[in-house]
Amino acid sequence: MKRRFDSPLEVAKEFQARGLPARFCHVPFTTLILEPDGTVGSCRMKGTLFTVGDLRHQTPDEIWNGPKLREWRRQFLQGDPVFCQKEVRCNACHLCPDYNSLLPVTEAREELSSGPLRLGLNLNGRCNLECQMCHIWKEPNGLYDEWGLWPKVLEMASKAKEIELFSGEPFIQKDTYRLIEALSQSNPDCLWTITSNGHWILTDKIKEALDKIDVKHLTISMDSLNPETYAKIRRKGRLQMVLDNLKRLQEYDHSRLERGLPSLSLRISFAVQKDNWKELGDFHEFGKKMNLPIFRAFVYEPKSCSLLTLSPSEKEELLDFCRNTLTKEQWLHSRRAIVPVMDSLPAVDRARHLLEFRELL
Secondary structure (H helix, E strand, O other), X not given: OOOOOOOHHHHHHHHHHXXXXXXOOOHHHHEEEEOOOOEEEOOOOOOOOOOOEEOOOOOHHHHHOOHHHHHHHHHHHOOOOXXXXXHHHHHOHHHOOOHHHHHHHOOOOOOOOOOOOEEEEOOOOOOOOEEOOOOHHHXXXXXXXXXOOHHHHHHXXXXXXXXXXXXXXXXXXXXXXXXXXXXXXXXXXXXXXXXXOOOOOOOHHHHHHHHOOEEEEEEEEOOOOOHHHHHHHEEOOOHHHHHHHHHHHHHHHHHHHHOOOOOOOEEEXXXXXXXXXXXXXXXXXXXXXXXXXXXXXXXXOOOOOOHHHOXXXXXXXXXXXXXXXXXXXXXXXXXXXXXXXXXXXXXXXHHHHHHHHHHHO
């Protein structure tokens, strides 16, 4: 179940075979994300500001079949995803081959009889960096213990098919190791996705923890290959430390395979924003050189970092740069970062750029 689909087209065919709308997304039917302050989300693409409940006032069961998630599911079942128009249009995230691994076991109904199949456990905001596009490092720590919710978290996690950790820095939080220790016993078959800033040393403690779980993906967020730009975006960070750690992780991954363990499926995340958009091509080539896939995310919030708040002339400069500088291969892999900018232009300018990019292809 790690990688059932090989392309978005295969996902679309599965939708059709199951009688689902073309713009269906399984996420609201499968996923809850618990945030450090007790708020609950469902989708990583929608972000922490799009909440579906609050554990300070509701139980997980009340949230799971509550009005917000039921409305969200209803929209996808009807093929009219009002909440997700922008994401479906710009990112086509509903067709992601890898993330749709749970589609074959998704119960496509407005009210669900079983709990979440995928659980994002971002229980603490603790981080060793203060990234300019992130607010999680300002979030509280230890509230799930303080509120007595840890047993309920473990109960939900023990039934999940996938666990995701991506809030703060997982590898410096004690709860990461508590979770791994507990779930390696109670739910050893679940798949783990971990997003990390890579700003730590790969110690024996970390290796021992990773050896206990089946990792679907370990994603290292980098966001720049320029040391100065990296330090600006990821405040308190140092690019060389991450590059060195990335090599150690590749070596460790090789040792896992030699010992009969599954691969970490390492990849790199690139959050495209005002300070780094000229690196789109460089990141693509870096991924090829390192033999690592690049996951590109478009920064919508905060607006101070987003490409959508560039001036009209700056947006024209960005699109001209991409059309004149990127290779066809680089452009195809960078569409997620380019389409939102193009969509933000007046209709006449948008049509002109669409025609010019089509000529490139």
